[in-house]
Amino acid sequence: MVAIDPKFDTAVRQEHAGRFGLTRSDQRFLLFALGALFALRLLALFWWPFTDSTEARYAEIARKMVETGDWVTPQFDYGVPFWGKPPLHTWLSALGMKFFGVGTFGARVFIFAASLGVLSLIFTWVRQHRGADQALVVTTVLTSSLMFFGASAFVMTDMVMVLGTTLSMIGFYNCLSDSPARSAWGRWFFVGIAIGLLAKGPVALVITMIALVPWLALTGRWRELHGFPWLSGLLIAAALTLPWYILAEIKTPGFLRYFLVGEHFQRFVVPGWQGDLYGSGHQQPKGLIWVYAGATFLPWSLFFLALLSRPGSCVNEVTGNDRGWHSYLALWVVAPLILFTPAANILPAYALPGLPAAAVLLVSLWAQVRGQPGWWGRRATAVAIGLVGAAFLTVTILARYQPESVTNRSERALVIAAQSYDLDVQITYWGGRSFSAEFYTRGRVKFTERTATFDIFADNGLRDAVAIPRAVASEIAPYLGPRFGPAGRFGHRILFVEDLDQGEAS
Structure with a gap:
């Protein structure tokens, strides 16, 4: 050249x-x-x-x-x-x-x-x-x-x-x-x-x-x-x-x-x-x-x-x-x-x-x-x-004012909703891992695919919350027991939160 x-x-x-x-x-x-x-x-x-x-x-x-x-x-x-x-x-x-x-x-x-x-x-x-x-x-x-x-x-x-x-x-x-x-x-x-x-x-x-x-x-x-x-x-x-x-x-x-x-x-x-x-x-x-x-x-x-x-x-x-x-x-x-x-x-x-x-x-x-x-x-x-x-x-x-319309893949709104019940709430996700849930809970989140995990909720001394995909919510929610009630739908998940007063009454 x-x-x-x-x-x-x-x-x-x-x-x-x-x-x-x-x-x-x-x-x-x-x-x-x-x-x-x-x-x-x-x-x-x-x-x-x-x-x-x-x-x-x-x-x-x-x-x-x-x-x-x-x-x-x-x-x-x-x-x-x-x-x-x-x-x-x-x-x-x-x-x-x-x-x-x-x-x-x-x-x-x-x-x-x-x-x-x-x-x-x-x-x-x-x-x-x-x-x-x-x-x-x-x-x-x-x-x-x-x-x-x-x-x-x-x-x-x-x-x-x-x-x-x-x-x-x-x-x-x-x-x-x-x-x-x-x-x-x-x-x-x-x-x-x-x-x-x-x-x-x-x-x-x-x-x-x-x-x-x-x-x-x-x-x-x-x-x-x-x-x-x-x-x-x-x-x-x-x-x-x-x-x-x-x-x-x-x-x-x-x-x-x-x-x-x-x-x-x-x-x-x-x-x-x-x-x-x-x-x-x-x-x-x-x-x-x-x-x-x-x-x-x-x-x-x-x-x-x-x-x-x-x-x-x-x-x-x-x-x-x-x-x-x-x-x-x-x-x-x-x-x-x-x-x-x-x-x-x-x-x-x-x-x-x-x-x-x-x-x-x-x-x-x-x-x-x-x-x-x-x-x-x-x-x-x-x-x-x-x-x-x-x-x-x-x-x-x-994303700021209607996050559910554009951020279905973020768990921020769900975490905020769960923490509104109790700042020390223990959140458990049914199914795969969510990194945004980990970030917004500062690493205090669990992931499971075993219903046996729910058995320890009554004895852990914490208010528990469980996020379940909507596709399987009707199958999994009954395993939570009567203490849990739905707290809202967030993207493709439904949040269930434990009622501690109901647990004590029973």
Whole structure:
């Protein structure tokens, strides 16, 4: 391949930096939209309850970390190690609950901070290479995309990993650019790798390499790797990651084998993988990740369709004189999709690492191919942002004032109802485990599938409450005896509460 002169590449970027000029009214609208989306997401931190199973599970693991004081080994249950993921996201949620109290805000606030970190990195990077106007548009597009907005404060591994992959991709590009801080950016690349390794494991490194290796081959910039701070960078990455991995294996032998082989190989290549210690595999048709990617970037993925009316221009931008920029973004977008194409067990969130680049690529191609946004572009942008904001606002308000209409998978309302009878009530769930019930009872909940468990209720000295699925309530409720009466229906469960006075009278 013919190598691209970095100085020429910089000149091309500067030449196009002003082609996406915004009027003051456009800027005010986008700033207002960002402020409104920020306020809405902040409300959801408080109002949206934890739902089963993903977010509630990770929140409960973090709560156990705070309660037990064990900051090395996350616990799936008391005394049962959670080997499924590294602990960085758990540390963030646990620290939030340590500082702000055990609740939805504490568990989510530092995950939210990670998403703000991603937005700040993207804004600064695009402003440096494409100007402030494009940076503002990109930030708004990314913030209002379906998956990014929803995951921006979701207690899970993915957003923290995205912070790491975004930092690595920006650090690598800036290190190879004509920048006075090349060495510093190169070291930030390795910090991003460390964040990814502590957030989700080697998959973060693999996604990054899938994007970078083809880009180096395409642009012929292999020689510039000689100036990369390999020694100091690798030492930084090792110092940040190896201590925990070593301690985790020493403390709970078998962790590395399960995590590296099971979670990073068998989970993705074995359909319906049965080795999952903490749930079940998500068996999906192979290649579905590409469909997920389009859905997660809604409504902005629809704007890519408008660019298809000029396919030749788009191809020229990705492969022409400015290919160093657009090809970098395109490979960044598709890297996680390539990795998970042959995977049998996937989730929509697996496309999340490519969304920051998708936002930059869309806006940059639009600026190069279509120029400044005209009346249609401004109106369509306003409608898209308005629809996303209105949808999330409606759901957030319903979660606060009519939770039963949107949060059937959360046990918060049931726990509150049971505790209204007695704060020390002992709640027992018939059937499968509920992590949200564990979280909202601070771990003081039991799960059973044996009616013999009900026999000890009379002698335990506590007021008991039993949550039974509606489908089997008529069969199971008679085993509770006359002391229990229905206290309400919550989602797909009916709550039965013990009447202590009736028990004493009998």
